[in-house]
Amino acid sequence: MSTTADEAFRGQVVQLVTFVLKGEVYGINVMQVQEVLRVSEIAPVPGAPAYVLGIINLRGNVVTVIDTRARFGLPSTEVDDSSRIIVIESEKQVVGMLVDAVAEVVELREGEIDVAPNVGNEESSRYIQGVATRESKLLILVDLNKLLTDEEWAEINMY
Amino acid sequence: MRSGSSQSSSCLDAADTALDNYLDSLFNDIERPVDRAMSPLAKVDIRPADTTRQQSLQPDPINPPATCQDRKEEVDEGLISRRSGPIVPAWARSPFQTLLFQVSDVTLALPLKALGGILQWNDRINDLPGLPEWVLGVMLDGERKILVVDTARFLMPERVAEEKRALGSSCGYVLLIEDSHWGLAVDGLRDTVKLETHQVHWRLRTDKRSWLAGIIVDQLSILLDVEGLFAMLPSNKGTRPSART
Numbered sequence: 486m487s488t489t490a491d492e493a494f495r496g497q498v499v500q501l502v503t504f505v506l507k508g509e510v511y512g513i514n515v516m517q518v519q520e521v522l523r524v525s526e527i528a529p530v531p532g533a534p535a536y537v538l539g540i541i542n543l544r545g546n547v548v549t550v551i552d553t554r555a556r557f558g559l560p561s562t563e564v565d566d567s568s569r570i571i572v573i574e575s576e577k578q579v580v581g582m583l584v585d586a587v588a589e590v591v592e593l594r595e596g597e598i599d600v601a602p603n604v605g606n607e608e609s610s611r612y613i614q615g616v617a618t619r620e621s622k623l624l625i626l627v628d629l630n631k632l633l634t635d636e637e638w639a640e641i642n643m644y
Numbered sequence: 645m646r647s648g649s650s651q652s653s654s655c656l657d658a659a660d661t662a663l664d665n666y667l668d669s670l671f672n673d674i675e676r677p678v679d680r681a682m683s684p685l686a687k688v689d690i691r692p693a694d695t696t697r698q699q700s701l702q703p704d705p706i707n708p709p710a711t712c713q714d715r716k717e718e719v720d721e722g723l724i725s726r727r728s729g730p731i732v733p734a735w736a737r738s739p740f741q742t743l744l745f746q747v748s749d750v751t752l753a754l755p756l757k758a759l760g761g762i763l764q765w766n767d768r769i770n771d772l773p774g775l776p777e778w779v780l781g782v783m784l785d786g787e788r789k790i791l792v793v794d795t796a797r798f799l800m801p802e803r804v805a806e807e808k809r810a811l812g813s814s815c816g817y818v819l820l821i822e823d824s825h826w827g828l829a830v831d832g833l834r835d836t837v838k839l840e841t842h843q844v845h846w847r848l849r850t851d852k853r854s855w856l857a858g859i860i861v862d863q864l865s866i867l868l869d870v871e872g873l874f875a876m877l878p879s880n881k882g883t884r885p886s887a888r889t
Contacts, residue, residue: 529749
């Protein structure tokens with residue numbers, strides 16, 4: 486890559502909405518975030534996959550809520566005042582992600598994003614887009630389109 | 645134009661020849677694009693004939709007799725397709741009444757047309773040896789013997805803790821399904837609600853959870869599909885009457 490192109494690449498800015506899960510900070514593309522909600526009644530759906538908490542009524546629309554902790558292989562925790570549901574729109578559909586807390590919108594230059602260390606865990610490496618350092622803290626970038634497999638998207642896209 | 649002299653005639657002939665040659669050359673130029681256009685047409689013309697011959701020997705993958713079958717299989721597989729849209733059962737195309745009830749922490753709904761009756765849960769459920777885990781037992785309703793389904797365990801086993809088998813001690817009801825011998829054990833009754841088609845988010849596929857017709861948006865309740873429910877129940881234990889088919 487030429488110096489000019491490299492500079493242009495490094496110059497491209499990405500905006501991320503950051504959220505917290507078990508003390509770690511994750512970031513997702515702001516363009517895919519529809520809104521952030523306080524946690525309201527989540528109605529369970531029988532037979533849904535284990536990482537599906539249930540459904541919510543969002544202005545007359547049924548939105549499936551995913552337990553992001555479960556999805557990332559983290560232990561579950563109680564919902565508290567900081568918990569939020571991030572409503573995101575992937576290539577496949579609109580879903581809600583339950584997180585411990587929503588932090589802030591950060592800007593990163595694409596050149597600041599490093600490839601996530603490969604420790605042989607294919608499951609997580611699938612949706613981890615990369616990592617970055619922000620104020621001496623690690624920021625983990627999530628590829629929402631790969632958060633679920635096509636089959637899993639189909640599983641929750643029943644109604 | 646005629647000329648009396650042979651020289652004039654030969655000149656005219658030459659002119660005519662030249663003109664013909666000129667016109668021929670023009671015509672040849674025009675033919676080339678036509679040739680190119682004709683070539684694929686020619687190929688297309690040949691292909692159906694070949695296909696026809698092949699079809700007599702083996703199934704033609706282009707126009708197989710099983711095209712409709714392929715489509716049926718695709719539908720049968722219940723592939724998600726927003727192009728096919730929500731699956732609205734016939735009984736829901738006009739306003740319909742539903743009964744909302746509670747099973748564990750889930751609110752379910754049953755179309756009233758499918759409700760054959762409501763029995764109070766009591767000690768009269770008899771546990772018979774050999775019944776599957778999701779059948780609580782047999783309950784007498786007059787002369788009828790009702791097989792009482794542990795609805796929680798049947799529809800959502802993942803939500804049922806082993807020690808929390810719903811058996812008798814708590815107040816509850818048994819919802820009779822049409823005039824079959826099946827009854828659904830429920831923890832409580834909530835309300836009856838009249839719904840219109842647009843008030844339900846109908847399912848988009850039928851290959852999984854066939855008992856789930858859709859989600860009642862306002863109540864966030866799961867609307868049951870009795871047809872799908874019956875399909876899950878053993879056919880030799882109190883099936884619907886033949887009027888079902």
